[in-house]
Structures are given as structure tokens and as C-alpha cells.
Amino acid sequence: xxxxxxxxxxxxxxxxxxxxxxxxxxxxxxxxxxxxxxxxxxxxxxxxxxxxxxxxxxxxxxxxxxxxxxxxxxxxxxxxxxxxxxxxxxxxxxxxxxxxxxxxxxxxxxxxxxxxxxxxxxxxxxxxxxxxxxxxxxxxxxxxxxxxxxxxxxxxxxxxxxxxxxxxxxxxxxxxxxxxxxxxxxxxxxxxxxxxxxxxxxxxxxxxxxxxxxxxxxxxxxxxxxxxxxxxxxxxxxxxxxxxxxxxxxxxxxxxxxxxxxxxxxxxxxxxxxxxxxxxxxxxxxxxxxxxxxxxxxxxxxxxxxxxxxxxxxxxxxxxxxxxxxxxxxxxxxxxxxxxxxxxxxxxxxxxxxxxxxxxxxxxxxxxxxxxxxxxxxxxxxxxxxxxxxxxxxxxxxxxxxxxxxxxxxxxxxxxxxxxxxxxxxxxxxxxxxxxxxxxxxxxxxxxxxxxxxxxxxxxxxxxxxxxxxxxxxxxxxxxxxxxxxxxxxxxxxxxx
RNA sequence: GGGCCGGUAACUCAGUCGGUAGAGUAUCGGCCUUUUAAGCCGAGAGUCGCAGGUUCGAGUCCUGCCCGGCCCA
Numbered sequence: 001x002x003x004x005x006x007x008x009x010x011x012x013x014x015x016x017x018x019x020x021x022x023x024x025x026x027x028x029x030x031x032x033x034x035x036x037x038x039x040x041x042x043x044x045x046x047x048x049x050x051x052x053x054x055x056x057x058x059x060x061x062x063x064x065x066x067x068x069x070x071x072x073x074x075x076x077x078x079x080x081x082x083x084x085x086x087x088x089x090x091x092x093x094x095x096x097x098x099x100x101x102x103x104x105x106x107x108x109x110x111x112x113x114x115x116x117x118x119x120x121x122x123x124x125x126x127x128x129x130x131x132x133x134x135x136x137x138x139x140x141x142x143x144x145x146x147x148x149x150x151x152x153x154x155x156x157x158x159x160x161x162x163x164x165x166x167x168x169x170x171x172x173x174x175x176x177x178x179x180x181x182x183x184x185x186x187x188x189x190x191x192x193x194x195x196x197x198x199x200x201x202x203x204x205x206x207x208x209x210x211x212x213x214x215x216x217x218x219x220x221x222x223x224x225x226x227x228x229x230x231x232x233x234x235x236x237x238x239x240x241x242x243x244x245x246x247x248x249x250x251x252x253x254x255x256x257x258x259x260x261x262x263x264x265x266x267x268x269x270x271x272x273x274x275x276x277x278x279x280x281x282x283x284x285x286x287x288x289x290x291x292x293x294x295x296x297x298x299x300x301x302x303x304x305x306x307x308x309x310x311x312x313x314x315x316x317x318x319x320x321x322x323x324x325x326x327x328x329x330x331x332x333x334x335x336x337x338x339x340x341x342x343x344x345x346x347x348x349x350x351x352x353x354x355x356x357x358x359x360x361x362x363x364x365x366x367x368x369x370x371x372x373x374x375x376x377x378x379x380x381x382x383x384x385x386x387x388x389x390x391x392x393x394x395x396x397x398x399x400x401x402x403x404x405x406x407x408x409x410x411x412x413x414x415x416x417x418x419x420x421x422x423x424x425x426x427x428x429x430x431x432x433x434x435x436x437x438x439x440x441x442x443x444x445x446x447x448x449x450x451x452x453x454x455x456x457x458x459x460x461x462x463x464x465x466x467x468x469x470x471x472x473x474x475x476x477x478x479x480x481x482x483x484x485x486x487x488x489x490x491x492x493x494x495x496x497x
Numbered sequence: 498g499g500g501c502c503g504g505u506a507a508c509u510c511a512g513u514c515g516g517u518a519g520a521g522u523a524u525c526g527g528c529c530u531u532u533u534a535a536g537c538c539g540a541g542a543g544u545c546g547c548a549g550g551u552u553c554g555a556g557u558c559c560u561g562c563c564c565g566g567c568c569c570a
Contacts, residue, residue, distance in 0.1 A: 005507055006542050007524050070536090071529035090530070108523075122531050145508040145522045147534045152508085154565045166508095256498095259567080350570075481566095494564060 011140045014105055018138070030113035030134050032061035037082030039118070040126050048120040058128055060085065061113040061136060063165065064106060066146055074102060078114065078128075079165075086127040087114055093129060102133065108146075109139030157489050176295070177473050177485060183294050184268060184469070185248060187287055193244040193270055198233035200226060200250070206451070207231030207390070209442040211254040213263070226252035231390065231464065232451045234271050235419060238462050239454045246270035248469070259481035260411070262470070263490050271464040277402045277418045280465045281379055284406060284414060285312035288377065295476050303409045303475050306375055314377040316404075322380055323362060327369035334362075354439045359384030374407035389429045391417035406467075408475060416465030423455035 018025050039058060043051060062080035072091035077084045091099045093116075106112060116131040144150040149166040156163040156170075163170050189195065203222070205212035207229030215224050230247050237245050251267045272279070292299050292310040299311040323329045333339040340361060344351045349368045351361045362384065374380070381404045385393055391401035403417035420426050430447045437443045473485040483489035 005524095007507055010524060066533070068532050068535055069529085070532060073530045073532075075532045075535085077533080086533075088531080092530085119531095121533090123533075125531095125533075127531090142507050142523055145510095145534095147522070148509040150508070152504090152565085154504090155508090157565090348570095492564065 007142045008140060011107065011138065011142075014107070015138050015140065018105060018135075023135070025135070025138060027134070027136060030061055030136055031059070032080070032113060033059040035082040036060060036062065036078065036080045036085035039085060039128075040083060043118055043120075043126050046120070051118050051120045051126075055117055057115055057117060057131070059113070059115050060087075060128060062111065063139075064108050064110050064112060065143070067106070067108050069103065074099075075127075076106075078112070086121070086125050087116070087130050088119065088121075088127050089130045089133070093131060098132070106133075106135060107139060107142075109141070109143045110135060111137040111139070154491070157483055157491055158494070160487055173477050173479070173485065174487060176477055180291065180295060180473055180476055181248065181266075181469065183291055184287065184467075184472075187290065188244075188246045188270060191244070191283075193246045193272075194242055196234070196237060196242070196245050196247055197249070198227075198230045198237075198247060200252075202227050204444055204446055204448045206444045206448045207233075208251075208253075209440075211442055213252050213254050228253055229267070229466065230269050231466070232448055234269055234464065235459060235462075236451065236454045238271050238273055238419075239457055239459045243273040243460070244271070257490055259483065262482050262486050265482070265486075266469040268467040268469055269464060271419070271462055273460040273462040275463045276461075277381075277404055277416055277463050280416045280463050281314075281316075281404060282312075284379075284416070284465065284467075285310075285314055285377075291472075291476070301476060301478075303478055304480060306409060308376060308409060308475070310377060314379055314406075316379045316381055318382045319362070319366070319380050319384070319400075320382070322370045323366060326373050327365055329365065329369070337361075340365075352439070355436065357384075357386045357436070359387040360440075363387055371407060371412070372410045375409055378407045379404045380407060385429075386432075388417060389433055390420055390426075392420045393425070408471075411471050411474075412468070413471050413475075414465055414467045416463065418461070418463045419459070421455060421459040421461060423452050426455055427452050 015025055039060070043054075060078060060080060062078040062085075064076050065079045065084055066077040068075040074089040076087050076089065078087050089099065089102050094102075112133050112135055114128055114130045114133045116128045119127050119129045121127050144162065144166055150156055150159075150162050156167075164174075185195065201215065201217075201224040202212075203224060205225035205228050207227070208231065210228040212225035212228050215226060216222070217224050229251055230249070234245055234247060246268060247270075248268045249266065250264050252264050253261075254263065255261055257263060272283075289299060289310045289312055292301060295301075300307055300309045302308070317325070320334065323334060324331055329340075329343060333343050335358075337358060340358070341351060341353065344361070344365060347368070349365060351364055355361070366380075370380075382394065382397075382400045383391070383403045383405070385391070385399055385401050388401035388403050391403045394400045394402050401417055403415075405412055406414035406416075420429070427447070430452075433443050434445075434447065437445060470482050470485055473479070474482060477485060479485050
């Protein structure tokens with residue numbers, strides 16, 4: 001695709017000219033030995049005279065980010081994967097034709113390799129005095145404006161590669177993302193968990209309440225669903241005799257995109273035999289506290305101006321108590337549908353009145369009235385069984401599940417429970433659910449019989465948890481939008497891009 | 498889905514009351530041996546998101562649509 005832009009045309013012409021001169025335009029025989037960051041760190045403190053005495057040759061490759069011609073001197077900045085470093089191309093250091101070549105054919109955006117010794121300029125900047133250089137890749141498109149960079153959010157997401165070239169903070173953020181994920185992975189491995197991979201394509205999309213993406217398998221002539229959660233497969237592995245497993249990978253949910261939702265997102269799920277949701281709360285505290293120390297060096301982070309402290313133990317509040325105490329719903333209103341409808345109406349909260357499950361109404365009211373108030377890490381415990389189809393009933397109160405959700409900065413970050421391992425109860429819950437399929441399209445359309453069968457073989461008592469990794473990354477990178485922490489967030493397709 | 502804001506040169510942005518489309522960066526030509534948002538002189542560069550409408554005349558006003566951002570559901 002050729003663009004009419006003048007700058008691009010000129011670049012293509014330069015490339016053609018180079019080829020007509022017999023120059024190999026996309027060579028791959030240059031091996032950088034040094035990194036911008038380490039050169040600067042190591043030699044920054046030396047005086048110009050001390051540096052002048054060093055005859056060592058440095059070999060660096062990277063992208064030209066700025067070019068300043070001054071007659072017989074050309075200053076430029078070279079950016080590699082660590083940092084930028086200034087280079088100086090001086091007429092009296094090179095053959096005439098090489099100097100002219102640099103002047104004429106090396107543009108901002110090009111990737112070049114340079115060799116040369118170090119000097120320190122009058123302003124104290126460590127600089128490579130170029131002895132030789134080689135064009136490695138010609139840039140055919142110009143980089144964005146050097147001072148403001150690439151600001152347009154849409155362009156940043158659509159052309160993340162340019163965003164990464166121009167914005168060091170974005171590169172840092174995604175490095176941090178990887179570090180956080182590695183820390184979490186290391187934690188579970190060190191705790192004796194086995195990392196596993198279960199199917200991404202499911203014949204029945206279960207394990208959560210969400211609309212799935214549908215895909216089609218030609219040879220098998222069947223629909224498959226991109227998984228909305230790995231839960232049911234991980235529990236099969238607990239049945240199979242792995243006592244501690246985790247999976248850290250993508251889930252897919254067919255819902256709208258927003259600053260909080262991307263159709264594919266990264267989820268950690270882990271399952272632990274002979275543990276309860278109480279154990280998982282302790283584990284979760286330990287994980288986040290350790291992560292905070294690792295990433296920030298302290299137990300605290302700042303998210304969007306709010307200080308969040310991960311020092312355990314965290315606050316715990318029962319689901320119904322939170323509706324009363326934080327949601328401001330009078331106790332006598334909570335259990336009476338008519339009063340609850342009136343209350344919701346006054347608060348302009350729309351309840352799905354077709355849904356007979358009062359637990360669903362509570363959940364809605366919880367999202368509206370309680371969630372935003374849960375800033376410090378808080379475990380909300382004991383959810384109604386009717387909105388927790390995979391969780392174990394509480395022994396004391398069988399209408400409630402041994403379940404918690406973790407909230408931080410007003411966002412749901414984790415969801416966990418002691419797992420339901422009575423196949424009779426599980427079947428009954430699925431059957432109850434499926435009756436409601438018509439009013440709730442997020443309910444899976446059929447019972448996962450194989451999962452029930454697995455439970456019939458016997459699943460040891462266990463507990464499992466899911467942690468929304470993208471939200472964790474948002475917290476630790478102080479990002480207001482999920483799109484800032486996903487390299488290539490989904491956007492609507494655009495014809496001319 | 499609703500409300501508000503935005504879309505103008507490759508990038509960052511101006512564009513007044515409706516009257517021939519602007520700046521800086523980048524690009525091209527020239528000058529310059531310590532510059533760093535280098536500087537100076539000169540030049541080229543536009544489907545003003547798209548489609549209609551109003552008007553003698555629309556980047557500007559009106560309607561619809563597309564894309565994005567923020568807020569709400």
C-alpha cells in the first residue's frame with residue numbers, strides 16, 4: 001500500500017536509490033555488543049578528559065530518534081531496547097563519502113548500527129563518536145513529532161508499535177506487566193502448584209456467567225465456544241489427582257468494550273485440594289503483600305490518587321452486612337421484594353424483575369452501592385448460593401456459599417470459594433439455573449454432564465480462586481483504563497487503517 | 498444503549514462573526530565543528546472523519562452516519 005504522503009514517497013525513493021547504488025538495504029550481519037543504558041550508567045561520572053583517554057570501541061544498534069545537523073557535525077540520538085544515547089557523526093572522523101551518506105540517507109526512524117569510542121560533550125552528555133556506521137533498516141514512514149510524541153489515544157492503540165517507539169513510559173509499563181505476571185507465576189510454582197493448560201475452545205461454555213464467543217470446527221462439524229473460564233477443567237484435574245494446579249491465561253467474554261472490559265482478558269485460576277476459602281484469603285493476602293513489596297518496595301501503592309495498603313490482614317465484611325452498612329439498605333427492606341423494588345427505584349437502580357432470584361437483585365444493588373466504596377483491599381464473604389452455582393454451601397447457613405470476592409479501589413479483583421464437590425447438589429444447581437436460561441442469557445444452555453461425571457468419581461474437598469490479572473496490572477501501574485495495560489486492545493475496525 | 502467532548506498536513510495543534518486553509522515538528526534545498534524541542538534563509542505538503550442540507554459562499558451552521566475518549570446504564 002503506497003501512501004501519497006510526500007515524506008513517505010521521498011523515503012521510498014531513497015531506498016530505491018540505495019539499491020541502485022548496490023547497497024544491501026536490509027542486511028542482517030550487524031551484531032551490537034553494547035547497550036545505551038549501561039554505557040551511560042558506567043561512564044556518566046567520568047570527566048571528559050578521563051573519557052577521552054578510553055580507546056575502547058563500543059558497538060550499538062538502534063533507531064535514530066533525533067538528528068541535528070551542524071555543518072561538519074551531525075548529532076543524533078540512537079534508541080535501543082534500553083535507552084537513548086547520543087551519537088556524533090563528525091566529518092573529520094569519517095571518509096568524506098561516509099559522512100555525506102549519513103547526511104543524505106540516514107533519516108529519523110532508521111535503524112542503524114554504529115561503532116566508535118566515547119566522548120563527553122560540553123554539556124556533559126556521554127556520546128559515541130562514530131568511526132563507522134551501517135544502515136540496518138530504512139524507515140519508510142516518518143515518526144511522530146519529536147516533542148509531543150504520539151498523543152492520540154486511538155492511534156496509540158491502533159499502532160501500538162509507534163506508541164512503544166515514542167513513549168518510554170509505555171515500554172516500562174509493559175515490562176512491569178511481565179514482571180508482575182512472572183512474580184505471580186513464581187509464587188504459585190514455589191508453593192507447589194502445577195501450571196497447566198486446559199482447552200481454550202469448549203463444547204459448553206461453563207465456569208462463569210457470561211456470553212461466549214462462538215466458533216466453528218469444520219472437520220468435527222460442531223460449534224465451539226471460546227472459554228469464559230477454565231474452572232470446570234481445572235476441577236477435573238483436581239479429580240484426577242493433582243492437588244494444586246493453576247492456569248494463567250486468556251478468557252473470552254462476548255460483552256461490550258469499555259475502560260474496564262476487553263473481550264479477551266488474562267485470568268489466573270488456582271485450585272487447592274484440602275483447603276477452604278479461608279485458606280485462600282490468607283494466600284491472597286500473602287500474594288498481594290509480597291507483590292507490593294517486590295514491585296514498589298513497600299506495602300502501599302497509589303492508585304488514581306488513592307493510597308492502598310496491602311498489609312494483612314485485610315478487612316472482611318459479609319455480603320448482606322455490606323448491603324446494609326455500606327449500601328444503606330435498611331435491614332427490613334433487604335428481604336422483602338416489594339420494599340426492595342421501591343428502594344431500588346428511589347436510587348434509580350434498575351432491577352431485572354423477571355429474575356426471581358433475590359440474590360441477583362442484591363448483586364445488582366451491591367455493584368451500584370457497595371463496590372465503589374471498597375477502596376482498601378476488602379474480602380466480601382458469604383454470597384447467596386443462588387448466585388454461586390459452583391460454590392460449596394456453608395455448613396451453618398446452607399443458603400449461603402463459602403465464597404469471597406476481593407475488592408480493591410472499587411474494582412472486583414478476585415473471586416474464590418470452597419468448591420462444591422457433591423455431584424448431586426451440583427446437578428441440582430445446574431438444573432435450577434437452566435430453568436432461568438430464558439431470562440438470563442449468561443447461563444450456559446446445557447449441563448456439562450462430563451463435569452458432573454468427574455465429580456461423581458470424587459473430587460477431594462478443595463478451594464479455588466480466580467484473579468483478574470489485567471485489573472491487578474492496572475492497580476500496580478496506576479492505569480485508569482484496561483486498554484493501557486493490554487498491548488493490543490480491541491477497537492472497532494477502521495477501513496483506512 | 499444514553500449524555501458530553503473530539504476527529505483539520507505524516508505528528509502536535511490553531512482556525513474569531515460563515516468570506517481564497519494556518520503554525521511548529523517532520524520532509525526537500527542552502528548555511529553552520531559541541532548540538533540536544535539546536536539555530537538561520539527558502540520551498541513543497543490538505544478528501545478539514547463521511548454523506549446530505551441551508552447559503553451567493555460551509556473547516557465553521559443544521560441533520561444523519563462512522564471512529565475514538567470520558568461519564569452513565
